[in-house]
Amino acid sequence: GQNIDQPTEMTATEGAIVQINCTYQTSGFNGLFWYQQHAGEAPTFLSYNVLDGLEEKGRFSSFLSRSKGYSYLLLKELQMKDSASYLCAVSSNDYKLSFGAGTTVTVRA
Amino acid sequence: IAGITQAPTSQILAAGRRMTLRCTQDMRHNAMYWYRQDLGLGLRLIHYSNTAGTTGKGEVPDGYSVSRANTDDFPLTLASAVPSQTSVYFCASSPGLAGSDTQYFGPGTRLTVL
Secondary structure, three states, rough: EEEEEOOEEEEEEEOOOOOEEEEEOOOOOEEEEEEEOOOOOOEEEEEEEEOEEEEEEOOEEEEEEEEEEEEEEEEOOOHHOOEEEEEEEEOOOOEEEOOOEEEEEEEOO | OOOOEEEOOOOEEOOOOEEEEEEEEEEOEEEEEEEEEEEEEEEEEEEEEOOOOOOOOOOOOOOOOEEEEEEEEOEEEOOOHHHHHHHEEEEEEEOOOOOOOOOEEEOOEEEEEE
């Protein structure tokens, strides 16, 4: 099975930057996903990393280090609408996704 | 229909009753999945199907069954509901296998078993 750890909660101010870390231990590795989930809604895809390095998509970036079993999601220029849970998910050799418990980000004015 | 839909939106069920949660997608995706989401535990895979006619067990399959008679539909059945099955259930689909493809989630079904 997979062991995926991410912080439970983070709080930041509007306009600031927040970095959400995710560490994982997995039997084989086929990629790491980040999803966003607003309260009471379905998760939606944010990013996918399969190779080491940084992937940038507008205000959101995701980084992966396979040797360290580590990823982070960087949210820049925070907006109130970014208040949500952010889910780290790892795909292992059997091509199933295992999700972390999620990090709830609260953006304050 | 646009995307992936689930029914019902919410349900209160007496323990011991049988219940089927419905999931339909119109994106012609090959793979479909059922997850449950509980506070503090995140999303856990119940069952999956890589293509019509095939199904597989996920992390927490006990007490649940699925079928995949065609590409679009992937119902989840609780044969005899128990209170520990109280949860939010999400259906998802992806064009290919989960490991290399984005999953698209339905709006969820909130199930309470009393």
